[in-house]
Amino acid sequence: MDYIFDNERPIYAQLVEKIRIEIISGKLKSGERLPSVRELALTARVNPNTMQKALVELENEGLVYTERTNGKFVTKDQKLIEKIKKEKAKEKVNNYLNDMKNIGISYEESIKYLQELGGSK
Amino acid sequence: MDYIFDNERPIYAQLVEKIRIEIISGKLKSGERLPSVRELALTARVNPNTMQKALVELENEGLVYTERTNGKFVTKDQKLIEKIKKEKAKEKVNNYLNDMKNIGISYEESIKYLQELGGSK
Amino acid sequence: MDYIFDNERPIYAQLVEKIRIEIISGKLKSGERLPSVRELALTARVNPNTMQKALVELENEGLVYTERTNGKFVTKDQKLIEKIKKEKAKEKVNNYLNDMKNIGISYEESIKYLQELGGSK
Amino acid sequence: MDYIFDNERPIYAQLVEKIRIEIISGKLKSGERLPSVRELALTARVNPNTMQKALVELENEGLVYTERTNGKFVTKDQKLIEKIKKEKAKEKVNNYLNDMKNIGISYEESIKYLQELGGSK
DNA sequence: GTGGTCTAGACCACT
DNA sequence: GTGGTCTAGACCACG
Numbered sequence: 001m002d003y004i005f006d007n008e009r010p011i012y013a014q015l016v017e018k019i020r021i022e023i024i025s026g027k028l029k030s031g032e033r034l035p036s037v038r039e040l041a042l043t044a045r046v047n048p049n050t051m052q053k054a055l056v057e058l059e060n061e062g063l064v065y066t067e068r069t070n071g072k073f074v075t076k077d078q079k080l081i082e083k084i085k086k087e088k089a090k091e092k093v094n095n096y097l098n099d100m101k102n103i104g105i106s107y108e109e110s111i112k113y114l115q116e117l118g119g120s121k
Numbered sequence: 122m123d124y125i126f127d128n129e130r131p132i133y134a135q136l137v138e139k140i141r142i143e144i145i146s147g148k149l150k151s152g153e154r155l156p157s158v159r160e161l162a163l164t165a166r167v168n169p170n171t172m173q174k175a176l177v178e179l180e181n182e183g184l185v186y187t188e189r190t191n192g193k194f195v196t197k198d199q200k201l202i203e204k205i206k207k208e209k210a211k212e213k214v215n216n217y218l219n220d221m222k223n224i225g226i227s228y229e230e231s232i233k234y235l236q237e238l239g240g241s242k
Numbered sequence: 243m244d245y246i247f248d249n250e251r252p253i254y255a256q257l258v259e260k261i262r263i264e265i266i267s268g269k270l271k272s273g274e275r276l277p278s279v280r281e282l283a284l285t286a287r288v289n290p291n292t293m294q295k296a297l298v299e300l301e302n303e304g305l306v307y308t309e310r311t312n313g314k315f316v317t318k319d320q321k322l323i324e325k326i327k328k329e330k331a332k333e334k335v336n337n338y339l340n341d342m343k344n345i346g347i348s349y350e351e352s353i354k355y356l357q358e359l360g361g362s363k
Numbered sequence: 364m365d366y367i368f369d370n371e372r373p374i375y376a377q378l379v380e381k382i383r384i385e386i387i388s389g390k391l392k393s394g395e396r397l398p399s400v401r402e403l404a405l406t407a408r409v410n411p412n413t414m415q416k417a418l419v420e421l422e423n424e425g426l427v428y429t430e431r432t433n434g435k436f437v438t439k440d441q442k443l444i445e446k447i448k449k450e451k452a453k454e455k456v457n458n459y460l461n462d463m464k465n466i467g468i469s470y471e472e473s474i475k476y477l478q479e480l481g482g483s484k
Numbered sequence: 485g486t487g488g489t490c491t492a493g494a495c496c497a498c499t
Numbered sequence: 500g501t502g503g504t505c506t507a508g509a510c511c512a513c514g
Contacts, residue, residue: 010498346388
């Protein structure tokens with residue numbers, strides 16, 4: 001967890017995104033116990049309240065659950081993880097195509113751009 | 122200019138983006154005179170100050186210039202327009218690939234996704 | 243009279259300045275007849291009203307006078323021209339020293355800067 | 364921050380200049396926290412929006428940055444400050460020499476004037 | 485009629 | 500309490 005934040009958006013929202021990505025990318029395994037909120041807050045260099053807020057949101061989303069007195073865990077529901085991963089991917093694809101279309105770049109060109117610019121990476 | 126705004130981001134920023142896209146997509150031609158600030162504000166259903174703020178940003182960016190007491194115009198510098206168009210496209214591509222990579226989806230898969238989901242559009 | 247105007251300031255004010263400078267620099271001689279307002283406006287590519295406004299200001303300042311039905315002339319009062327020239331020069335010097343002082347640059351340094359940067363011209 | 368404004372130029376622009384000068388002259392230190400926008404507005408006797416506008420410009424320039432919900436700070440980039448200081452100084456020198464040249468005063472005379480008039484200060 | 489500026493006052497999210 | 504945004508409404512210089 002690196003702690004570089006964009007000043008334009010709420011920190012807690014950026015935390016949500018980072019942790020969500022760690023889960024759906026598999027970096028945080030299904031069922032794995034998370035460090036304590038305080039610890040997470042420390043390593044991310046944020047206020048514990050802020051980290052707490054982020055975790056609550058992930059809990060609402062179902063990606064994280066709490067065992068009272070025991071800690072917070074990544075959901076064991078791998079299908080949910082997979083589902084959210086696909087949702088996110090789909091979202092990104094749609095965003096990309098929409099953005100390009102708005103700029104006046106067709107679907108075919110959008111793929112070409114991807115191959116050109118992505119290949120140089 | 123439709124007037125549907127996303128509550129997450131400042132209205133003026135959304136206006137900037139919309140107008141920028143109208144310019145780089147060619148919907149607003151190079152050198153063309155824009156409607157007056159007041160008129161633009163009316164059709165976008167925002168306060169003139171908000172529209173003004175958006176136009177100032179586009180002016181800083183170079184896409185728009187002002188003739189005192191006469192009105193605002195799309196830049197005559199077509200190369201600048203083209204340059205910004207390419208920048209934006211590149212930005213979108215990089216965002217897309219980055220986002221996908223974060224989710225744990227490879228470059229090759231990112232292209233596949235695009236072809237699958239895009240084709241259904 | 244070149245006709246490049248800064249959009250930040252009123253055109254008439256820029257005209258006043260340009261003509262004033264032509265007079266105190268000697269480019270327009272004392273007693274010399276000026277072209278007609280229309281002609282001046284044409285060559286400067288401005289609205290005759292705008293040029294007229296500029297000339298009125300110069301007339302108030304004393305640098306220009308009107309002979310009814312005959313035209314406008316640069317004042318014959320060479321002392322006035324000289325006086326205004328000195329005023330302007332003094333004004334510039336004071337501006338310069340003040341500006342530099344505000345930036346935190348001393349009088350001595352201000353002279354050094356002048357010699358360094360001016361020499362490279 | 365004294366609150367005497369020249370009616371010829373926008374207040375916000377005059378604020379920008381004053382604060383910029385306080386930064387490059389070292390009166391406001393690199394990294395230093397600025398008073399809140401509201402406070403600055405109060406002491407300068409302007410509307411908070413006007414002060415805000417000035418600060419946004421300084422932020423675009425890089426001399427000021429914002430920590431969300433925490434306040435605004437002078438940049439920690441001392442090189443940038445130094446660079447802008449030099450730019451400003453150079454600008455002033457060029458303006459001075461140009462102005463004098465326009466009036467019909469040579470480079471050598473411009474220096475003499477400076478020594479005469481400046482000495483009497 | 486054009487853009488530009490300014491004020492007053494309000495509301496919001498964030499920490 | 501911090502910055503950010505937005506609205507409403509007013510006034511101004513300019514051409």
